[in-house]
Amino acid sequence: MADSRFRGVIPPVVTPLTADRQFDEKSFENNVNRMIEAGVDGLFFLGSTGEVAFSTPSRRREIIEAAVRVVNGRVPVLAGVVDMQTEQMIEHGLQAKELGVDAIVATAPFYALSSVKEDEASFRALHEAVDLPLFAYDLPVCVHKKLGVDMLMRLANDGVLAGVKDSSGDDVNFRYLVRANKAAGSPLSVLTGHEVVVDGAYMSGADGSVPGLGNVDARSYVEQWQAAQAGDWDKVREIQDRLAGLMRIAMVAKATAGFGVGVGGFKTALMLLGVIETNQMPRPVEALEGADVEAVRQILVESGLL
């Protein structure tokens, strides 16, 4: 059976920066505490939203140390160990374990081309080296490959994987993964990473969600999860429709693209809400400014958060 610690709403935590791009621990603490108080079931640090791709080894250490200290056992701590290939992921995983996280999250290796054989070997080597529950992170938009249900279930049945964070945007395969997992006795915790269709994922039988938008409105995701557990699907839908409106904060910026628009929108909203100090972004990305900030503010107002 899937580890019951890893169910429900587990937002990927943004990494606030100071104006000069240092880690802003005070803002980080505010944001983490606000989400725990909203009732989240876990927190995922150093995900794509948490700037894992932008973080040097020392920055990764800083973030995890702060995470473990601030969370202080109130909810499980998951940490991303994303890197290009296996050896670096193992180094990050060993550091994370030493610092006290509860689980690690890894993608398939990337940059160098590989096949399912190497991808599977990478998850196995990582699990063998780092004695912690391991989540596979399915994120084709960044990793440029989709993790297949067959491979995931082999790894699940062999005790290598404890769960999957699915940000693949492939709702058809998501349903088949949930289905295969149930047939195997539910070794995996299967979580969706898509903020605006969590309702559909819950209909498919997801064990929870990892919504970046949870940084801004964790309470709604928590209420939605509780409604789903209670079978109140009309409420699940209604909350989802509202959150789809709010999610536009991660789509409106015009002066940048991709990560800058999405995470830039989250940080800008958190700054406008007074949770974090600046909406600074890591190099080479620039923070939202001017009309882009106003567009985010307008959506917060429309959504009743400001």
Add this chain to the structure above:
Amino acid sequence: MADSRFRGVIPPVVTPLTADRQFDEKSFENNVNRMIEAGVDGLFFLGSTGEVAFSTPSRRREIIEAAVRVVNGRVPVLAGVVDMQTEQMIEHGLQAKELGVDAIVATAPFYALSSVKEDEASFRALHEAVDLPLFAYDLPVCVHKKLGVDMLMRLANDGVLAGVKDSSGDDVNFRYLVRANKAAGSPLSVLTGHEVVVDGAYMSGADGSVPGLGNVDARSYVEQWQAAQAGDWDKVREIQDRLAGLMRIAMVAKATAGFGVGVGGFKTALMLLGVIETNQMPRPVEALEGADVEAVRQILVESGLL
């Protein structure tokens, strides 16, 4: 407001062939009647499932003539006019109108590379030339582009489009299309083409579905739609989970790929159920044989249909 004729379950009808690859009108009639008796709200001929890509102009005529004759006004008839570019789509559309269909369905032009400007112009030219409700068919896996919400809503607001059949596999954009459509007074009928996540699409507010699997089990999709209309979401889910199991008929074949596996699976199931005579496929695709047929049969048995 969206045309109320185009709501609910509107399966894309397969095109049965004889062993020597002629149109099998008797089998076609059986299949159409079986679906209408199951309560479908419309039928879509010459979709991707209906072999539009494989059909010469004369074959297209044969199919539409038979469709109009057999359906005989019991439900609305939609006809695909898919082709590489605008002029051919207009020719197909004029023929379809002359033969008495109720609506036509078109993709963006393909093969020659274009931008949103040309795609939008193509829908406008087609609508101007063919005086019938026009559905946009969003099918990136075949057309190699995604139809954007902005373009679709411009066309909807100008009265060019009556609806969208979304087979894009992009549930996030699907929700935003539904949302934008509602905000505009619902000019579009927004239908999902993904058989195994119709429940999620209904949660998002879809006006109906276009399930290829409806050829095999139309009754379940009809019951699911009725449950969704009644707000009985547990039933919607339960039916969906069952249908996801059945949909494996369109995934199990090993000796071919793509269209041959999917539509080949539907035809094989219909043959095994005694609805159509052969599971013949159009050139260059071959019909499922041997172990692949057995795999389909096994799923039908497991699903209680055989």
Add this chain to the structure above:
Amino acid sequence: MADSRFRGVIPPVVTPLTADRQFDEKSFENNVNRMIEAGVDGLFFLGSTGEVAFSTPSRRREIIEAAVRVVNGRVPVLAGVVDMQTEQMIEHGLQAKELGVDAIVATAPFYALSSVKEDEASFRALHEAVDLPLFAYDLPVCVHKKLGVDMLMRLANDGVLAGVKDSSGDDVNFRYLVRANKAAGSPLSVLTGHEVVVDGAYMSGADGSVPGLGNVDARSYVEQWQAAQAGDWDKVREIQDRLAGLMRIAMVAKATAGFGVGVGGFKTALMLLGVIETNQMPRPVEALEGADVEAVRQILVESGLL
């Protein structure tokens, strides 16, 4: 051995239109004659450049009839039979044969997803049905798949294919195709479709080229081919560098994209040179206008053609 009729410079001929988008046979005749007088070794009608994707069956007939009449045996006539799937390609091929072309050119089937098995079966069925030399057209940017060397050589060795027109942009595989063809006794005529790197293709051992830019400056491509045959590689390069400059006519337009920029540039240049009457484009594409026409004119002036 490859059919010696299909070597050298074989431009894909543009299809001039009148202002109201009818076939402009007079302009067509001027353009064809101008290229034959420049010394081309063959002409390819109804290629991507020749608007095959935009042409209804009757338009295809018009173009081929005019081509056979105007060329009048002076050089071989190749005709594209591109369409979504096999049956339509066979219909086009039979019509082309009846009208007297010397060879036909086909892509793999597209729109419906297939595997190498179906692609290979499609070429075999087409060759069996249409008794003419058959060229495979490798154009991943339109067809969304790459034709593999192994499949092409199986078809070559079985006498199915007479040649390959490679517009794949994959110079590495092009060299391996040429190499495999030589090892098999040169059953294929291997032609490159990339106007600005014909020199590299000739270094790799290509049997000729199919340059869209040949509509505008056939003489230079003919001189380049003759220089390559004579081993005068410095001249081959020098001509190529000049043609790379001229090819910018197919890249400068801002108001459209893809086909509209490329073929729109060729047509605009031919209009400015007085070869054809208008630069009209097929629906849904619009002809270049204003600053885009001026940009083409400027390049013609810089290149010494105007």
Add this chain to the structure above:
Amino acid sequence: MADSRFRGVIPPVVTPLTADRQFDEKSFENNVNRMIEAGVDGLFFLGSTGEVAFSTPSRRREIIEAAVRVVNGRVPVLAGVVDMQTEQMIEHGLQAKELGVDAIVATAPFYALSSVKEDEASFRALHEAVDLPLFAYDLPVCVHKKLGVDMLMRLANDGVLAGVKDSSGDDVNFRYLVRANKAAGSPLSVLTGHEVVVDGAYMSGADGSVPGLGNVDARSYVEQWQAAQAGDWDKVREIQDRLAGLMRIAMVAKATAGFGVGVGGFKTALMLLGVIETNQMPRPVEALEGADVEAVRQILVESGLL
């Protein structure tokens, strides 16, 4: 004018490993000395071929220290600083500079999605932080984006870039990059990374090549460059055709895919030639074995190297 130190043949050096996957410095030294003795014009360490994606920060240090020591000023040393985003690239670049390399080589950032704006900012930030000649590495198969000519020339004209290593497989854009570079006074050294079409790249005006196959047969690439400089194009072609045959060592393995086949083939050949001790590969990739090794051996024999 492009820095004259970075012209000619600059192979990307493989990183030999011991059976237990430690850095094999003795084998590394043999391989480096063999290439310098063959007359190469520079050596590129920690490229994709050199396992940059698989190397932890300490492994990177080991390799660069050994490189600088062994090369000992005989040819320029280029070092890859590839990583997901800017900050890590800067850390690698500062380390490389401290260790004494002559130039660094960087891709655009990857994993997190960005636009040209961020890509350009990343190169600028890296150049500002690390005072060494900077090469842009264009490798869409790994980085999943193509570096545009416009951006590269802006960076060249501003003194940010000293050169480009083009492994994009896009010979059309390569020619336009060379052309734009010449028009700007040749600020860049433009090198091709495609071993089997170096002849075409030299025809286009490349300033040199970065052939992975140079590890196995550096002498032939050196002779080819000299022939190109002398205008002996028949010799350039003849050498290229021979090298295309040899390059099959990087394509024949069946038991793996991608990097494992390519670099695995190079290492296996070097092992069979007695240059390095093992053909071990970094985790999660496995070394070629059995029939795959025999296939490489056979090609070496056919090519006269064994």
